[in-house]
Amino acid sequence: MAVSYGPDVVGIEVTDGGGPVRPGPATHGPGSGHGLIGMRERVSLCGGELTAGPLSSGGFRVSARLPVPVMAEPELAPLAAAPRGWGVPA
Numbered sequence: 001m002a003v004s005y006g007p008d009v010v011g012i013e014v015t016d017g018g019g020p021v022r023p024g025p026a027t028h029g030p031g032s033g034h035g036l037i038g039m040r041e042r043v044s045l046c047g048g049e050l051t052a053g054p055l056s057s058g059g060f061r062v063s064a065r066l067p068v069p070v071m072a073e074p075e076l077a078p079l080a081a082a083p084r085g086w087g088v089p090a
Contacts, residue, residue: 010066018058039064 004011034041036052039062043050048066055061 005068008068008070010068011064012066013061013063015055015061016059018055018060036062 001015002011002013036050039052040050043064043066046066048064050062050064052062053060
């Protein structure tokens with residue numbers, strides 16, 4: 001798994017090298033989730049993009065790029081406007 005980030009995007013990549021699947025608590029039967037369609041929908045709702053597919057060497061890769069929203073600078077109230085009792089002398 002790899003996570004990368006920049007000022008305007010976050011990237012997530014998960015790669016499975018293939019090989020035998022070991023049964024266990026994390027192994028679910030077919031149809032037990034929303035799979036790639038659900039992931040693609042969620043990433044799209046955030047304005048991002050998702051790619052997924054098999055690797056030529058075997059295994060599978062899922063990669064998502066999500067935009068980082070631009071946040072407005074908070075407006076700071078002048079100290080004189082702060083209510084009494086907030087540590088501001090009257």
